[in-house]
Amino acid sequence: MKSRLLCSAALLAVASVPVSAQPQGYGPSVGSGYPARAPLPYAGMPGPGGANSPAASAEMAAVAALKEGMDKLLAFLEQxxxxxxxxVAAFLDREIAPYFDFDYMAQWVAGRAYEGMQPEEKKALAAQLESDFLSTLARNLLGLQGQQIRILRPRRGPRGSVNVNVAVMQAGGQxxxxxxxxxxxxxxxxxxxxxxxxxSAASYYRVEFQRTARQQLGYVPR
Known part of the structure; x- marks a missing residue:
């Protein structure tokens, strides 16, 4: 029963707070607590081994996927x-949403509470995250028109993930x-x-989830 109350309350919190409203300083440290999709695949990997190393291959694959999505987005804006x-909404839902893993994001946002959620609750949380992300992106999309986007050197993240930095070049500004x-x-x-x-958008949502859990239950499941 407590799990059901927590999940319902958390869904309401996630639904009511847009990503663009993130205050400064919110969210835990980068990478803390992310659920493992699989054991660390590169734990015994030696130092940089060139373009053929497992790490380099993973980074190249991640960059290629992101670039593919970026190219679609820019082509859409330049028509x-x-x-x-x-x-805009139809394009994002059809072409851009598949480049995001909202199920994985929902797992991290809910933390340990995710294990006690019903399948329909997990699906609803992921769907709400997707809706809010795409809505926020749609509101800010036109601001990218005429901008140059540069994909910077990727770096390894926790648990085999890859972090890809992107610079949006603005005329006359940083x-x-x-x-x-x-x-x-x-x-x-x-x-x-x-x-x-x-x-971090996901970190902000997790803070909101935990805050709502404390308000509704008096504690956060660990």
């Missing part, structure tokens, strides 16, 4: 006539930096978190 809101945290799945490399201005 002759500016798309309307419905066209570039905006985004970090896409990616992990390997059965369907290839996917984004499970986005960091903007040093703030």
């Amino acid at each position: 002759g006539e500016a798309p309307n809101n419905l066209q 570039p905006t930096r985004l970090e896409f945290r990616m992990s390997d799945s059965d369907d290839g490399w996917k984004v499970y978190d986005v960091v903007a201005n040093g703030q």
Whole structure:
């Protein structure tokens, strides 16, 4: 019963807080507590071994997946006539959503409580995260028109993940930096978190989930 109350309350919290509203300083340290998709595959890996090393191959695959999605996004924005809101939403749902792993994100947001959630609750949480992410992206999408995007050197993250930094070049100003945290799945490399201005979206949602759990139950499941 407590698990059901927690899940329902958390879903309400996630539904009510947009990513763009993230306050400064929210979220735990980078990478802490992320669930393992699989055991560390490179624990015994030696130092950098060139382009043919397992780490380099993983980084190249992650960058290729992100670049593919970015190319689709930029091509959509550069078409002759500016798309309307419905066209933007349909494009993001059809072409961009598959590059994200919202199920994995939901697992980390819920933490240990995820184990006690019913399948339909897990699905609902992932769906709400997807809806909010895509809605936020749609609101900010037109701001990318005419901007140059540069994919920077990737780096290894925790548990075999890859972090890909992207610089959005702005005329007459400092570039905006985004970090896409990616992990390997059965369907290839996917984004499970986005960091903007040093703030992790998934970490923020997790804080909201835990805050709601404390309000509803008086504690957070460990």
